[in-house]
Amino acid sequence: MANENTLPLYDKIWLKYTFSRVMDSFTLFFLLLLLGYRIFYDRNYSIPCVLAMLCESWFTFTWILTMNTKWSPVRTITHLDRLMLRVSESELPALDLFVTTADPVLEPPIITVNTVLSLLALDYPANKLACYVSDDACSVLTFYALVEATKFAKLWVPFCKKYNVQIRAPFRYFLDEDDDSNRKEFPEFHQDWLRMKEEYCYLKGKIENAAQNSIPLVEEFAIFSNTDKKNHSAIIKVIWKNKENLEDGLPHLIYISREKMPQHPHQYKAGAMNVLTRVSGLMTNAPFILNLDCDMHVNNPKIALHAMCILLDSKGEKEVAFVQCPQQFYDGLKDDPFGNQLVTLFLYVGGGYGGLQGILYAGTNCFHRRKVIYGLSPDNDIQIGKKNGGVINGNSY
Known part of the structure; x- marks a missing residue:
């Protein structure tokens, strides 16, 4: 049995969004078919058609980036019980x-x-x-x-x-x-x-x-x-x-x-x-x-x-x-029809970022x-600021 003090304080759970991957792949396939049709079969090179092809090309490019980003999403689970076993309240930073x-x-x-x-x-x-x-x-x-x-x-x-x-x-x-x-x-x-x-x-x-x-x-x-x-x-x-x-x-x-x-x-x-x-x-x-x-x-x-x-x-x-x-936003509409809760950003795209390296700030x-x-590496242990500083010396500075 593992020592409780050596157990991780959090775990990354890798999620398998098989259905989402299949649908994203189908969407990419049809986008590529559309671009192929525009380039090799559609001989109409009017300004509206060229602009449409540019827009569709850009959308396809962003779709590839988004699809790769959320391909292997993770969910982070923390263990408060292990934290309190490892660190007492007086030792918390x-x-x-x-x-x-x-x-x-x-x-x-x-x-x-x-x-x-x-x-x-x-x-x-x-x-x-x-x-x-x-x-x-x-x-x-x-x-x-x-x-x-x-x-x-x-x-x-x-x-x-x-x-x-x-x-x-x-x-x-x-x-x-x-x-x-x-x-x-x-x-x-x-x-x-x-x-x-x-x-x-x-x-x-x-x-x-x-x-x-x-x-x-x-x-x-x-x-x-x-x-x-x-x-x-x-x-x-x-x-x-x-x-x-x-x-x-x-x-x-x-x-x-x-x-x-x-x-x-x-x-x-x-x-x-x-x-x-x-x-x-x-x-x-x-x-x-x-x-x-x-x-x-x-x-x-x-x-x-x-x-x-x-x-x-x-x-x-x-x-x-x-x-x-x-x-999370309070007083939102039922079922969030306009996506105000940013579920896509934090759950799907954000989870994908977590699987790659980490979510955006x-x-x-x-x-x-x-x-x-302060621009230092996380591994740098230099003391920053005034050591043992405290909120003292009156009210105004």
Whole structure:
């Protein structure tokens, strides 16, 4: 019997899509027949016919590429039980969480708040987590919303972990009425549920009221009084610090609005990610990073542990550079007739990429190995950033 400490933390299951392969091959065969007819038998060389042949040639070429890509797809299965046998909670690596937002009107702060709350409530030691929010609008409203959300998080995070809540973005959780029977059967849970919903409604009301009225620029918000979102110095504020380094506490929460100058291009989200990487490298310097857009939330609280199964198990090969998670969109149409859930991209084409080397980075929902982002080989063990850095030294920099 194999030693449990030597068993792999994840497995790749090779899938046999025989029917799909046959249909793809038939499609390619008919495309080649069509091109053969165009070239050898169709003597009409008018502009429309030539354009049609060029389009059909390009489609055939892309079909060959796609067909080869998804020919041998894989599905990755992680083993959380083996991970916890091999690594204790105190030995899990630190993880920096990046959230990016750019416009408090198009991306209302309550949406960003829900994303942040779902991250703060991850099933992962709180002293190993640090959440960085990049605000490219330099909005006092976004900062105010995060400050107020921290107060709610002190109640929300323990509630989620006590009752093993799966969807930890409050706005989605309280839309689900499937827990009616549980709330009636368990009075304590019912009371806590009512309290959490009341507290969330209070938080939402405060943020909406702040959006309609001016926020008092007290000392905490004074730095935003004369800022131009397109021309201002960097603002970095530690909203919450896990001072006691508690595993079951609240993770660090840091607000960042990077420097903006009209004469220098800011490179949009890519520039924000670069700044988040540099700032976090000096403050917490976690070896792994998760980046999310502000309008996304985690619907599996153990997702960080699943990612660690892959990132910590090299299988004797080179280390994995990043782990891309699929996206799922809520409030979609039944049966997804327009393909909004991107099933083809993540399940079929993405699985094929996994069989070749690895899926493409989708720009969000991704765990990165920090040293790879810095341009180093995964095998390079050089310490990056400030060793033993911590979120200290006040609120603004």
